[in-house]
Amino acid sequence: MPIRPDLPLEPEFGAPLDPIHPSPDTLNLLALRRSTPVAALAEPGPAAADLDAMLRLAMRVPDHRKLEPWRILIIEGEARNKLGDIFAAARKLRDPDVSDEKLAGEMTLPLRAPVILAVISSPNHHDPKKTPVWEQQLSAGALCQNLLVAANAMGWAAVWITEDPAYDGHVHAALAMTGHEQVAGFIYIGTAKEKPVERQRPTITAKATRWTG
Numbered sequence: 001m002p003i004r005p006d007l008p009l010e011p012e013f014g015a016p017l018d019p020i021h022p023s024p025d026t027l028n029l030l031a032l033r034r035s036t037p038v039a040a041l042a043e044p045g046p047a048a049a050d051l052d053a054m055l056r057l058a059m060r061v062p063d064h065r066k067l068e069p070w071r072i073l074i075i076e077g078e079a080r081n082k083l084g085d086i087f088a089a090a091r092k093l094r095d096p097d098v099s100d101e102k103l104a105g106e107m108t109l110p111l112r113a114p115v116i117l118a119v120i121s122s123p124n125h126h127d128p129k130k131t132p133v134w135e136q137q138l139s140a141g142a143l144c145q146n147l148l149v150a151a152n153a154m155g156w157a158a159v160w161i162t163e164d165p166a167y168d169g170h171v172h173a174a175l176a177m178t179g180h181e182q183v184a185g186f187i188y189i190g191t192a193k194e195k196p197v198e199r200q201r202p203t204i205t206a207k208a209t210r211w212t213g
């Protein structure tokens with residue numbers, strides 16, 4: 001059952017904060033966390049107050065030089081149909097011979113979950129200190145992951161996907177994205193119809209080596 005978390009008040013600027021937060025619940029979540037395949041998502045989804053909390057938590061993300069190089073579009077309700085129309089129009093432009101059946105499928109993509117958060121990477125190219133764009137994009141990725149974790153902790157199932165629409169110029173224009181912006185992810189959020197199963201995971205030995213100079 002989804003919970004409305006009793007979040008601490010947002011700390012004031014400059015307030016001292018604990019450097020550590022020992023939390024078995026957090027370790028448990030990280031040890032067992034799994035995305036829910038988008039096909040297994042369904043109603044209900046988070047209401048406005050849950051989304052506010054989720055976004056507040058997710059935006060507490062590392063961000064070199066505090067450029068806030070991202071923004072989020074909340075897409076829910078009827079707006080999902082409008083997004084579906086845009087996805088279908090984009091598909092038709094990419095592939096003029098696409099079948100009506102495939103176009104209809106494209107229209108229903110945003111209807112797979114009650115809420116979609118489109119995380120837009122919005123790097124600042126005018127930063128006088130020239131913070132690398134790559135670092136700014138990493139911050140957008142961290143925000144996506146924070147959203148997954150916050151959503152799960154609040155009792156919602158979620159998945160981070162992109163699919164073709166994330167890379168389509170027609171979709172970018174319809175979302176009023178500027179030239180430097182990219183879709184970091186569409187975070188689909190709802191309730192799991194079925195439990196996800198564990199996927200293959202890398203081993204530490206394959207991925208981490210001790211660098212000794």
Ligand SMILES: Cc1cc2nc3c(=O)[nH]c(=O)nc-3n(C[C@H](O)[C@H](O)[C@H](O)COP(=O)(O)O)c2cc1C
Nearest residue numbers: 033034035036037159160161162163164184185199
């Ligand atoms: C940037 C990014 C884009 C992704 N796009 C897709 C996608 O378009 N379609 C898809 O099936 N999975 C996509 N995935 C993978 C899903 O998020 C996948 O279900 C997830 O990585 C499963 O791992 P987890 O259970 O550890 O979260 C994407 C992942 C990332 C990080």
